[in-house]
Amino acid sequence: MKLKKTWLLISFFFALLISVNVFAKPQRIVSLNLCADQLLMALLPPEQLIGITQLASDPEASYRYQEASQYYQHTSRIEEIMALKPDLVVVGEFTAQPTNQLLEELGYKVIKLGLPVTIEEIFQQVIFLGEHIGEPTQAEKLVLNMREELAKITALREKEPKRAVVYYANGFTAGQHTIVNEILNIAGLDNIATELGLNFVAPLSLESLLASKPDILLLGRLNENTDSLAHQVLRHEAINQYAALRQVQKIMIPDRYWSCAGPSSLAAASYLQQHLLRKTH
């Protein structure tokens, strides 16, 4: 008798827990940040992720640009966000801050994603996001897949790491504390910017670039959309001549691979590795 009562009580609690859980699980999630878009698209169907940014379908900026067309893309204006009636808004810690703040003040549930700079931080971020959107198992599955991919890439590394340097538009490079640095290391390359003691994304003069004697030059977006001064430096005659002189390998990697930290970061590492291997064999 007593046992039956206990069972009843337990099952009642279970039912309560499940109902609360289902109730608490956000059903209408809106993303306000390109990197959040990409993580959420990996975890949620369009019915639950009811709004992503317009950048998400830009093939130059977004790794998952093809999938993005299945989702609704909002204009990022606060009135439209409110009209979508979200029960959870995912934003970037460093983007669209006035909008984020106003949404919080208006009582919306907002979670902020930081910028991971190591692969472990990416895993943590995915798990964190999975818990908050009520999809912890999906998130764990994604992390597991990424760990497998990471193991495959690290197994293919060359014994002697080559020295590489990233050169972006406007003569910027990525040093320590950037996901780009981590991607280079995963791919088995030494980052010259880190050797030079540069932190974050920092300017590197053309002269210093050449004097650092890189084996590999990673040029952002050289072949796409070069009608800007920012990209002219990537086509400077000095770079061409130097590359010819030392037989430096130039790898053009589209920005979408490393504009965000996430599954695309491993894709970036493997992209680099494939281009390296193609050259040496």
Place this chain on the structure above:
Amino acid sequence: MQVKTSLNTRRQETLLTLMLTSILFILFAFSLVVGDVNINIINGLSDIFNNKSTLNAIIFEEIRLPRTLLAMLIGASLGLSGAALQGMVRNPLAEPGVIGVSASAALGAVIVFYFGLASAIPMALPLGGIAGALVAVLFLYLLTKNNNSMLTLILAGVAVSSLASALTALALNLSPNPYASLEIFFWLMGSLADRSFTHVWLILPATLLGWWLMLSTRRDLDVLSLGEDTAQSLGVQLQKLNKRIILGAALAVGAAVSVSGGIGFVGLVVPHLLRRYVGYQPGRLLLSSALGGAVLLLAADITVRLLPTQQELKIGVLTALLGAPFFLHLILKSKREWAS
């Protein structure tokens, strides 16, 4: 007595030319030595002469040399155009930057550059700049033709400048490239960072033609300083003179701005400083202003490279810091004329 002063100024002028040339020479050598990387000068030069491609040679030949040459070419264009325009409208405040010619040239270059025309036809870039500059010079010429007061010139310059800058910002915002809107600083303040020989060859023909057109008015400008009527009675064809200066300034400034952005005040400071050494004769001022402009811009560019800023300072910031006080000084000095 007359002959004596004339001889004196001529000697003074020769001395000035010699001095400016030698300063320019020293700066030229210094500019090749200064950079982010310490490289062995002797080795670099010998590699260049032996036609060997080494790191030193590449840094010298492809990075520092074109930058130095551009600073000299553009500085000379700005100084010369300033002096020529001032001679033409007989107003010491006429300067490509102040009267909005640089801003209009930047607008022309921006339209050509960001919408793909310049990558299809490289020559379109300087031509765009020249077209923009020409529109502004013509407008200002027509405006000041009958009303040569300082107030009209400056106010018209402000109007042309702000309109051109606004349209430049608009064009950059409409450009398909995401970096474009950030590059307004370059077009408004100017910079010579990471320019290459491509740019030197692009602007050289238009620049030389512009110089020749302006320098060919040397004698007529001297006569013009006596007044239009006197000049005409002495056989100066005003129409021809104006045409040459307008076209020359548009060619030189338009080409310069299209690869360096708008660098202000060079054409104001240099003629103002040198005027007294050439006996206040606008025609003689031309050549020395060209040399002086080259010296000033090259010195400014070397300074920008030496300043320990994380990102290189835009060169126009430096020339404006130097030039704006001059501008104020000139206005205060000639306050009397404001009434007219």
